[in-house]
Amino acid sequence: MLRLIATCLQCQRVRALPLQLRPCATLSSAENRQTVEALYDLSVDIQKIRKLKGWVLHRNSAYVKEVADLLKDMGASGVIIARILALHPEAVLCSPQQMQAQRELWVSVCPNQRELVGIIEKFPASFFTSSSHHANQRNNIAYFQSLHLNKRIITKLMASAPQSFSRPMGQNEMMVRTLQQAYLELGGEEANMKIWLQKLLSQNPFVLLKPPEVLRQNLLFLRDKGFSTAELLRLLSKLRGFVTELNPDSMRRTLAYSQDTLGCSEAELRDIVLSCPALLYYSEAILAERFEGLLGAGISMAQIVETPTVLELTTQIVNHRIQRLRAHGYDIRTGSLKPLNGTKKDFEMSYGELRLRRERPLFNPVAPLKVDD
Known part of the structure; x- marks a missing residue:
């Protein structure tokens, strides 16, 4: 119950x-x-x-x-x-x-x-x-429009670096002026400055979030290392405004390690950096691993000096590409590193040309042509 x-x-x-x-x-x-x-x-x-x-x-x-x-x-x-x-x-x-x-x-x-x-x-x-950022967003949009930047560039900035639009407009204005001043002082032409600035902001939207002092300190450090004004402009333009991402201490350690490992002079080291600005990014530990991987694959230091951009590749990528090239008869130890180098798209193009060259029968210009009687 x-x-x-x-x-x-x-x-x-x-x-x-x-x-x-x-x-x-x-x-x-x-x-x-x-x-x-x-x-x-x-x-x-x-x-x-x-x-x-x-x-x-x-x-x-x-x-x-x-x-x-x-x-x-x-x-x-x-x-x-x-x-x-x-x-x-x-x-x-x-x-x-x-x-x-x-x-x-x-x-x-x-x-x-x-x-x-x-x-x-x-x-x-x-x-x-948040609605609390609305006024800053509106002011920053108006400021970048006043610079006559392409609307797509402004949209990309808003999307990928929203922090720069949420903060007061004056902070962005200060950094943009610092970039423009550096560009002109290094020999850039005012007529090309808008295009240069658009490209820089497009490639590295977060450059706006860096303190202007960082840019000045890094440029002064590189100038003390012997880079000319034209070379500094080239560095500033070539790799996403990298000089705002670094600091003198890290660059000093990286340059000293690279020079000691490559066994080159300061002038030769500057040429290497101009060919591969990304070299300044890497820590000593990363560079040590990549040098070890390249040398372990039979690549000589002279080849690395000739094509330093190979240091941008991880050891895993290097080994994978070497195996694919070797399968088509290319010995990286005695040839150029150019087929090994570059982005994935660059490598696939080089690899495809190498494969076609090996598979295509050679044409003998003096051999008689076979024709029907």
Whole structure:
């Protein structure tokens, strides 16, 4: 009798429960039911959100439908919306007013909404950002537009280095002026300065976040090492504004180690650096590993000096390429390192030419032609 009463009470409790959630949208402790259900309806990977950013699901207020409607109105498909929300679920915490303000800002530099959706898909955190940064974003956009920079460059800066747009405009203005001044002092032509600046910012958007003093200190250090003004301009232009990423102490150690290992003079070392500016980036430990790998593969130090950009390759990549070249009869120990060098695309082109050269029959210009009688 007691068992029957208990069973009946349990049945009443089950009937009293609210509408059951779908199995895949089962709530964890203290999650916002409406948020989970709305995300589930959009086919968002809720388990991924729980694993990486579960705190979002516990917020009392969320705007899942509003975010989805905004993205859909901009041309985003359901699959893209689900992908964006799984990658950056914090987007649902932005109010409709914040989202609309961001949309207006971004459309001012990227009017093509299809392109804008592609940017949001790759950099959702840059679009769904705090309203407290809105004034700084607007001021920075106006400043970069006043420099007559290409809209695509400004869009790329906003997407890949949003911190530079969230901070006061004056900080960016100070760094840009420092770059422009350095360019002109090193012999750059004012007529080409806008193109140079666009290329630099495009290749390294984070250059704006560096203190201007770092640029000055590094240029002074390299000048003391014997680099001419023309060579300094070449270094500043060649590799993504690298002189803002380094410091005199690290460059001093790297240059001393490289010169000692290569057994070259200071003048020869400068030529090597001009051919391979990335050499300044690497620590002594990385360089030691790469020198050891190259020498262990039978490559001589003279070959490395002739083609120093081979030091940009990891030991694993070097060994893999050597094996592929060897399979087609190319001995890296006695030949040039150029077929081994470069990006993956460069190597595949060199490798393809080498393979065709070996497979194509040689033409003998003095051999008689075979013709039908």
